Amino acid sequence: MYTVMLLSYFSSERIESVFREVDRRMQDEGICYEFIIIDDGSTDNSYQVASALADKYTQVRAYQLSRNFSAHYAMFAGFSLARGDIVTAMPDDWQTPMDVYIRMYREWQNGAQVIIPYRDKRNDGFMNEIFARSYYKIMNSLSDVSLPPLGADIFAIDRQLVDIINERIHPINTSTLIEVLRLGFDPVYFPYERPKNVYCKSRWTFKKKMKLFRDTFYASSNFPIKLINWTGMLSFLLSIIVIVISTILKLTGQETIGGFKIPGWTTTLIIISFFCGLILLSISIIAEYLLRVFDEVKDRPGFIIKRSKK
Secondary structure: OEEEEEEEOOOOOOHHHHHHHHHHHHHHHOOOEEEEEEEOOOOOOHHHHHHHHHHHOOOEEEEEEOOOOOHHHHHHHHHHHOOOOEEEEEEOOOOOOHHHHHHHHHHHHOOOOEEEEEEOOOOOOHHHHHHHHHHHHHHHHHOOOOOOOOOOOOOEEEHHHHHHHHHHOOOOOOOHHHHHHHHOOOOEEEEEOOOOOOOOOOOOOHHHHHHHHHHHHHHHOOHHHHHHHHHHHHHHHHHHHHHHHHHHHHHHOOOEEOOEEOOHHHHHHHHHHHHHHHHHHHHHHHHHHHHHHHHHHHOOOOOOEEEEEO
16 A cells, blocks of 8 residues: 655645545556645644545545644655555645656555655755755755755655664754665666646744754764864974974974964964864854754653544
8 A cells, every 4th residue: 555645734725636636546556545634744634635535435535733834744644654665755836746656656566665766956045055955955065865866755664664763863953864875775867857837835933944054964974073083183292393493493492383473372273263163163053963962862752633533
């Protein structure tokens, strides 16, 4: 069975049309499926619309989270509820063609356990293109996972991975795609192009994007900690060199280097400024990791299901 999770957020006007298109294509393809609607704390009547569909169709189940946790945590909630042998998530704006979901299912039938479609073009503005390319380039160079150049919004995973995520992964300060990629299982990638006639105003604010960047970066990379180690060793070597040079100048009575007069206070100011900046940078990086450890030891849930239908 194919589990399709609809990530709903202020989606009351789109839920029914999305379900009808999914239902039509699944029946045409002869695919047994379930349709789970995860309302991510909407304050409109999205959950009521979803509940009405659940009352009418046996393959539909509706759930509402207690607040807006964001799409990735809504996906974690969906994983905990899915019953299918293959599970995927679907936004409500049709930015991903239905053919992509059918192909993911066929790839799974051919033996793939992780299927990741990715956009070969974004077509959503120059600045968004620059931001996306920069973000994924940084992630690929500094983290221990490999993402497509323009990223991936959706994926499908086998039941085995769903069970691992539900049992072993704590959905705090991370993202679903990062956790899936870290599990391995030889992902299958294929490109797709987003329909050009689809437009929906993005609900990913700059604040949400920056939080996602921090969460995915620190969840998938230990580079900042290594950077502190490397910088610390380099600083130690530089300080030894400065001490040796200063001692030689003092013992020989010289006050110039290469013809330039070096006042004593200049050297002191440079050293103090450098090490103060280094210490503050190191503390801020360590604080980011400690914050995540602090959240983990509190053992708070990554999501809370407030209401459900079926």
